[in-house]
Amino acid sequence: MKVREIMTSDPATATPDTNLRDVAQLMVDHDCGEIPIIEDKTTKKPIGVITDRDIVVRTVALGKNPLELSARDALTSPATTVTPEADLDDCAHVMEQEKIRRVPVIDERGGVIGMVSQADIVRSARDRMAAELVREVSEEGQKVRR
Numbered sequence: 001m002k003v004r005e006i007m008t009s010d011p012a013t014a015t016p017d018t019n020l021r022d023v024a025q026l027m028v029d030h031d032c033g034e035i036p037i038i039e040d041k042t043t044k045k046p047i048g049v050i051t052d053r054d055i056v057v058r059t060v061a062l063g064k065n066p067l068e069l070s071a072r073d074a075l076t077s078p079a080t081t082v083t084p085e086a087d088l089d090d091c092a093h094v095m096e097q098e099k100i101r102r103v104p105v106i107d108e109r110g111g112v113i114g115m116v117s118q119a120d121i122v123r124s125a126r127d128r129m130a131a132e133l134v135r136e137v138s139e140e141g142q143k144v145r146r
Contacts, residue, residue: 003091004084006124007105007114013038016047016072020059023050023071034102036112037075044111046104048077081106084114092121 012026013036026035037048050071058074059066066074080098082091084105095103095118105114 001088001124002084003082003086003088003105003116004114006088006120007084007116008032008120009114011036011104011112011115013041013044013112014050014071015040016070016075018071020055020066020069020071020074024052024055024066027052032102032115034115035071036079036104036115037071037077038112043109044113046079046081046106046110046112048075049079049102049104050075051102079104081112082116083107088121088124091116095121 012030012032014023014026016037018037023035027033033053034049034051036046037050039045039047054074054076055066058064059069064073080094080100081104082094084107086094091103095101101118103116104112105116107113
């Protein structure tokens, strides 16, 4: 099975200058926990990602006011990505290695065209692959980047 078969197409994106309140609102509007941060709306090349957890850990927990900050203040960079033609096994392996729960999907020009989550893989993968992904990403003692 290929990533293109399970990815969420045309995900919400933001630029580094997008304020964090707007990033959080995108997460609410699109029922997601991660937004790819792109260079610009034309190329859609990812420079990083921002998760709901990033906002909390990198701003609120440090006593910073997220309403006064932009995506660049809380993003994780660089973004780990996969292609739509990647095998699901390979995508799961990337997520396991990077200890991430979501990964942007990029086209041949490097622009964001989709997102794959751990839940997407679990819903569509063989039982063994799904169990392995959840175990590896959630392993105790490991910091989860996003």
